[in-house]
Amino acid sequence: MVDDEILGPAAAHAARTALIDSAGRRALTFGQLADGARRVAGGLAERGVRRGDVVALVADSSPDYAVALCGALAAGATVASANPRLAAPELARWLAACSARLVVADVPMPDTGVPVVRSAAALLGPPAGPVRGRSPSDRAFLFCSSGTTGLPKLAVHTHAGTCAFLRSFAAFAPMRLGVEDVIAPAIPFTHLYGTAVTVHALRAGARIVTVPMASFGFEAFVRALADHAVTVALATPPVMLALARHPLVDRCDLSALRRVVSSAAPLPPEVREAVAARLGCSVIDCLGLTEAWAFTADGRIAAGVEAMVVEPGGSRPLGPGEAGELWIRAPQVMAGYLDGSGIGPGGWLPTGDLCALDARGRLTVLDRLKDLIKVGGRSVSPAEVERELAAHPAVQDAAVARRRDPELGEVPVAFVVLSEDVEPDALRGWLAGRLAPWKQVRDVVPVDAIPRSPAGKVLRRELAAQPVT
Numbered sequence: 001m002v003d004d005e006i007l008g009p010a011a012a013h014a015a016r017t018a019l020i021d022s023a024g025r026r027a028l029t030f031g032q033l034a035d036g037a038r039r040v041a042g043g044l045a046e047r048g049v050r051r052g053d054v055v056a057l058v059a060d061s062s063p064d065y066a067v068a069l070c071g072a073l074a075a076g077a078t079v080a081s082a083n084p085r086l087a088a089p090e091l092a093r094w095l096a097a098c099s100a101r102l103v104v105a106d107v108p109m110p111d112t113g114v115p116v117v118r119s120a121a122a123l124l125g126p127p128a129g130p131v132r133g134r135s136p137s138d139r140a141f142l143f144c145s146s147g148t149t150g151l152p153k154l155a156v157h158t159h160a161g162t163c164a165f166l167r168s169f170a171a172f173a174p175m176r177l178g179v180e181d182v183i184a185p186a187i188p189f190t191h192l193y194g195t196a197v198t199v200h201a202l203r204a205g206a207r208i209v210t211v212p213m214a215s216f217g218f219e220a221f222v223r224a225l226a227d228h229a230v231t232v233a234l235a236t237p238p239v240m241l242a243l244a245r246h247p248l249v250d251r252c253d254l255s256a257l258r259r260v261v262s263s264a265a266p267l268p269p270e271v272r273e274a275v276a277a278r279l280g281c282s283v284i285d286c287l288g289l290t291e292a293w294a295f296t297a298d299g300r301i302a303a304g305v306e307a308m309v310v311e312p313g314g315s316r317p318l319g320p321g322e323a324g325e326l327w328i329r330a331p332q333v334m335a336g337y338l339d340g341s342g343i344g345p346g347g348w349l350p351t352g353d354l355c356a357l358d359a360r361g362r363l364t365v366l367d368r369l370k371d372l373i374k375v376g377g378r379s380v381s382p383a384e385v386e387r388e389l390a391a392h393p394a395v396q397d398a399a400v401a402r403r404r405d406p407e408l409g410e411v412p413v414a415f416v417v418l419s420e421d422v423e424p425d426a427l428r429g430w431l432a433g434r435l436a437p438w439k440q441v442r443d444v445v446p447v448d449a450i451p452r453s454p455a456g457k458v459l460r461r462e463l464a465a466q467p468v469t
Contacts, residue, residue, distance in 0.1 A: 001159045002140045003037065003073035005166050006202045010034045013179060019063035019208045022184070022224035028063045030205070033070065035127070036120065040071025043125030044102070047115070051076035051131050052138065053101035056114075058084050058091065060106060061189040061210045066198060068104045068120040069189075073140060076131035077101070080142040080154070081190040083454050084214065097338070098142050098154055136160035142338065143192045145290035154338040155291045162199075164331035165293040168304050169200050174284050174297035175261070177232065179205035182256070185234040186221050188213045188454045192290045193263055197234050206232075213454060218242045222252050229256040236264045236456025237271065238397055240283075241390060244274035257281045261297075263288055264455040266365050268387035287365055291342065291349055292333045299362035305330040308348075309357050312369060325369055326355040354381070371460060373400075376408040378438045382460070385412055385441065388434045394422045399450045401463040403442065414441040415463050417450060 010018070014031030021027070028036070049055060055072040057079060059065050072079045080098040082091060084107040092110040095103065103109055103116045104123065117123055141157040169175050177183065183201050185208070187194040201208050209228045211221055218239065225233055235243070240262045243249060257279055262272070263286040276283045288294030295305045308317050309324040318324045327348045334349070336342045344350055354366040367381040374380075382400035389398035397417040405411045416427065424444035431440055445466070451459040 001073070001134060001136070001138075002162045002166075002199065003070055005163050006070055006199050007034045007037060007074070009203060009205055013205050016179070016205070017207050018202060019066055019210055020228070021062055021210045022212070022220065022228070024227075026063050028067070030202075033063075033067060033202070036067040036124070037070035037074050038127040039124040040067055040120055041075035041128035041131075043123035044072065044075040044077065045128055046125045047102060047123075049075055049077050049101055051133060052078065054078045054080050054098050054142065056095060056098065056100040056103040056105075057081045057190065058086075058103060058105040058107060058109065059119075059190070060084060060212050060214045061185070061194065062212070063210055064120040065189045065210070066202070066208070068123070069195070069198075071120065071123065072104075074131075075128060076134055076138070078139040078142060081195065082144060083188055083190050085454070094144060134159075136163070139335075141192075141195070143195075143290045145337075153342070155334045155342070156336055156338055157293075158335050161332050161335065162293070164304065165196070166200060166203055168302045168330075168332060169196075169294065170204065172297065172300075172302045174300065175200070175286070175294070177201055177204040177206045181206040181231045182209060182228055183207070183232045183234060184209040184211055184221070184224055184228065184230045186211055186213075186216070186239050187234055187236065187264070187456075191455045192293065193234075193288065193455055196288065196293055197261075218246060219248050222246070222248050222254075225254055225257065226252040230254075231256050231258050233257060233260045235260060235262055236452075237262055237267050238450075238452065238456050240267060240271050240275055241397065244271050244278060245396070249278060254279055259284060261286050263294065264453075265457050266367070266383045266387075268390055270387070270391050287353075287363070289349075289351055289353075290334075291351070292328060292330065295328060295330065295332070296363050299364060301361065301363060302330075304332070307357065307361075307363065309355055312354070320359040321356055323354055323356045323366055326351045326353045326363070326365075373402040373410050373412050375411055375438045380412055380439050382412065382458075385414065385431070385435065385439060386458075388431055389414055389416060389427065392422075392427060392430050394418050394420045395427070397450045399458040399460070399463055400441065401460045403464065405442070411442040412439070413463075414444045415447050415450060415466070416444060417448065418446055 010030035018030040055077040088110040287296040367383040451462040
């Protein structure tokens with residue numbers, strides 16, 4: 001079971017620090033984590049939580065979040081997590097969808113009739129013993145996903161599938177961790193990416209520096225990397241871009257860093273190379289899905305994961321180098337969405353990602369299929385245009401969205417965050433020599449910030465709704 005995978009190794013280093021918040025105010029040893037988890041499990045049992053019930057976590061990243069997560073799993077419950085920055089109506093819909101039995105939240109929650117506990121400490125009870133009747137096929141996690149297509153859905157991950165992911169990643173050289181590692185995730189624990197690195201690190205005996213995301217600031221993150229001698233940093237492409245360019249990076253001692261891992265969205269090669277050169281460490285681009293955990297690093301596919309690229313909209317396999325939709329099959333793939341959909345014939349999961357596999361089986365991620373912009377019948381990848389915009393020295397962040405056009409059907413429009421004044425024509429000229437004519441943006445719109453999900457993905461629907469003057 002997942003809780004055994006996480007807490008089982010804790011006895012070997014019970015006195016070592018497992019988690020510490022970035023400000024250094026709260027720390028837990030592995031022994032305290034295991035004891036706290038057992039006591040949370042006991043407290044949940046006293047409140048009527050039984051095997052298979054859903055415990056919802058709506059809280060910022062912290063050492064106590066890990067206690068609540070491990071305790072809920074040890075109680076035999078299914079953990080469902082949501083970002084605490086969601087609006088009240090969104091939280092209410094989410095709670096109804098996952099049929100939560102109890103909520104652990106550090107933010108005000110809408111009145112839905114579901115009991116709310118404000119912290120893991122409020123759940124502590126007598127240490128719980130093993131829960132009878134548990135099975136590897138029991139649900140371990142429910143994660144909210146945008147789905148490979150359509151509206152948000154709840155992805156179901158079993159204990160068996162999650163354990164398969166943990167064992168696969170423990171043996172996957174690019175992502176291997178050891179007891180000497182100190183990691184800092186610039187990603188919410190409530191997101192699958194944040195949960196994945198948390199349970200992976202705890203299982204390996206590594207120390208986790210928790211970074212609060214409700215008030216996330218890049219400068220505070222960099223100082224945490226220096227103050228705690230972090231060896232492995234987990235980030236998203238916007239944070240990677242800041243690591244490549246922000247002046248504070250040169251004023252902090254980041255010599256302990258041996259690896260930086262980027263995930264949640266494609267990482268432009270130029271940004272990757274700049275971070276590696278500046279920090280003098282390896283940079284890994286990791287691909288994962290809410291529906292399948294993480295399964296590639298630098299194009300290498302983890303053991304136990306099958307992959308093929310098929311014709312978009314069909315099922316015909318494509319040859320080396322041909323771009324199409326990535327399908328994967330593996331024990332770590334979700335059991336399906338809560339409504340029973342999601343897995344195709346033969347156990348294959350259509351990912352919705354536009355990818356290509358080379359003759360060696362290395363994967364290149366190009367974009368999300370549903371994000372492609374059709375310009376006069378030709379496909380334009382927003383990620384490709386964003387990569388070229390981000391290469392401009394005055395562009396701090398960039399995103400591209402579609403706009404309807406009476407002649408071409410759709411055209412790309414760029415939204416940019418600038419570090420200095422640059423005329424839109426200058427940015428269009430920058431793109432003119434780098435991209436084909438049909439990939440050129442119709443407008444360039446300066447904005448204060450690019451709307452992104454907590455995992456760093458561009459919220460293109462919000463961009464598309466913004467007026468273009």
